[in-house]
Amino acid sequence: MEKTKRYMLAESEIPRRWYNIQAEMPNKPLPPIHPATKQPLSPEDLFPIFAEELSRQELNQEDAWIEIPEEVREKYKFYRSTPLVRAYALEEALGTPAHIYFKNESVSPMGSHKLNSAIPQAYYCKQEGVKNVTTETGAGQWGASLAYAAKMFGLEAAVYQVKISYEQKPYRKSIMQTFGAQVTPSPSMSTRAGKDILTRTPNHQGSLGTAISEAVELAQTTPDCKYTLGSVLSHVTLHQTVIGLEAEKQMEMAGEYPDVVIACFGGGSNFGGLAFPFMRHNFTGERQTRFIAAEPESCPKLTRGKFMYDFGDEAGYTPLLPMFTLGHNFRPANIHAGGLRYHGAGVIVSQLLKDGMMEAVDIPQLESFEAGTLFARTEGIIPAPESCHAIAATIREALKAKETGEEKVILFNLSGHGLIDMASYDKYFAGDLQNHTISDAEIAASLQS
């Protein structure tokens, strides 16, 4: 009997509905609060910034299943289903009895899971007569995906890219430009928010927080322009559940069910996208799967942050969100996993973590690259620095299973490949990377600022 390595779905089995965990989680997230009125937000409050349908999805706590529009599903077919892969070679290298599976989102043409939400966001904007979309991007995965999705639907795209990433990863900027997007390093002098930040901190290297401020300001001050976001918000994670819904069917094809589900964690969309469809079976008591979010040691909002209302951006333009945060002024170290350099966690994940429905671990930078290199040399795919964190957490669990002799089934999300992040690997091999630990005092200071 031949061993199967990759499981694929027929196009007709690509999900037709996203899973909205807000409708079924034991305790609903607290409401986002309007910073001026201090009142809970309504969808209408979000209309000036986001497409209306996306605003409604953001706050929808009623409907567990949301129809995927047919035009979105047609675009998903450009690269979905993505493979579910059994990592036999990694298992063998670790000598673990664990069965390791990964969902390979790196096969998307943009190299990551981000397109799953870029497509519907661009689609709904187009439907509502929007002409321009704007966004922020860190490592550039999201910006590239939005640029392409905008092109698909005939929209113009303007992207603020975190300055340090703009400089470290020039190819991502080139990819966005290939799709016709306009790319600006953030903080920039093109917005009031950018100018304010640069005045306070002249050499600011940028963060997702600064770039969000600039993009939101552009959307608010430009006609027919909406803001879009690549993570953190609940509607983004909703779209990403296409990952977990596919994975569920594919695990069934493999005749297994995960004991542990792992994903790296920046704002929460790739984590929630994979985890939430499985988590619903924990709510009913049918399963007791463990869910582990792997965040960088240098940006430990889940493991060491505080649950409180905080802004989503550095300038304080967004609603106040109830979340685990390091403070919206937290300035993360310049680690190479640019997509994980964000001070807060999405409201759904924050509530789930508070309620003990999931766990979090923090991964030092060097451990993440060590894990990524082992994965590359066994499974052949060079992982994005972000995904390396999920791999490191997976290896920890696989080695625990080796100690106990348990045949654990571990599923992780390979959120993206690292082919455009080779400069980071070069530095790792040259011994030029280091870990970035932060002290309790630093976190406390950031939370108070």
Add this chain to the structure above:
Amino acid sequence: MEKTKRYMLAESEIPRRWYNIQAEMPNKPLPPIHPATKQPLSPEDLFPIFAEELSRQELNQEDAWIEIPEEVREKYKFYRSTPLVRAYALEEALGTPAHIYFKNESVSPMGSHKLNSAIPQAYYCKQEGVKNVTTETGAGQWGASLAYAAKMFGLEAAVYQVKISYEQKPYRKSIMQTFGAQVTPSPSMSTRAGKDILTRTPNHQGSLGTAISEAVELAQTTPDCKYTLGSVLSHVTLHQTVIGLEAEKQMEMAGEYPDVVIACFGGGSNFGGLAFPFMRHNFTGERQTRFIAAEPESCPKLTRGKFMYDFGDEAGYTPLLPMFTLGHNFRPANIHAGGLRYHGAGVIVSQLLKDGMMEAVDIPQLESFEAGTLFARTEGIIPAPESCHAIAATIREALKAKETGEEKVILFNLSGHGLIDMASYDKYFAGDLQNHTISDAEIAASLQS
């Protein structure tokens, strides 16, 4: 009825045999000739350079089907089958009645078709007790694939990379190093061949010809070391037929058969890999498919070269091969499609072209990038500069079909993605690229040198 965009095969349907066109083509290729003895080569003559099984495959004109070893097939499962995709969005942009399909080899973890031959080459070396493999690489796609395949089978790899590509595409070098390979820019001072070339031409930018000379020399002077090649030779193309054999089954799933099959052309392996399995039905008279090799205008061996015996490398270390060539001293312009910068064509393709079984077109550099950009903006995948040539030839055919109103079925090979070639796209968008035409006199001079 939903339109299907991508066709995938179950793992059990990944081919179990490669197709050896040498056994069935109307006129066999003339034999390679030993440069010293002037006698036709026997497999034994190749044993000092290549693994023995690969040497036998190279000259096998008897067996139309060669078993794919089970261990190779297991490694193919890491990324195969690759999708066959209907390019609806490109068709729409062109307004053509043609049905355009592409075989997407860019989803391989190394980003191109090259792994299809790297895996069996490393496998046979391992089987025969070889410890080290060496090779040349242009754009780096082949070198990266060999580096990974060597790591899979526990071999050491040393890669000579064409100097201009080494400098233009530093990420490819980093990828090879991630898999533990040693990479040297060619021409180098580490071999006699390299020293000779650099003495004659101090600023030589390198070519596949110089890098082959250096790698062959290393293999000949190092114990337990064999040379491997990424294209040109018949055994490489044999392995690549896994592409066309899959595509044949997938076209059947789509309920169509190609009228035209197109691939870019460097040494011939991605072209032959896609084309040969279809071409066998032309031999029987069952089909009259057209086959078009798309070469760069700056390196036009098929359209403007001469059919003659010539060396495969610049230093004259290889056997004399009967092929269309521009002369082994031909120095191609520094175009960005590094993988197409080779002076000759494989012996099988050369014979087929001579016999009118296939056609060739030459594509100017600017037309190739224009085509690649349109493809990216419609189908979402940024193609490798090499693959852009196939796309340009496809667009020419699709526009002809538009003129005549024919519902032609066109199938082309997307041999690789361009995510690591973004610097080339940057230059294209900045207007810094140009066409490189060459005169008849230049070609004549090169053929006589």
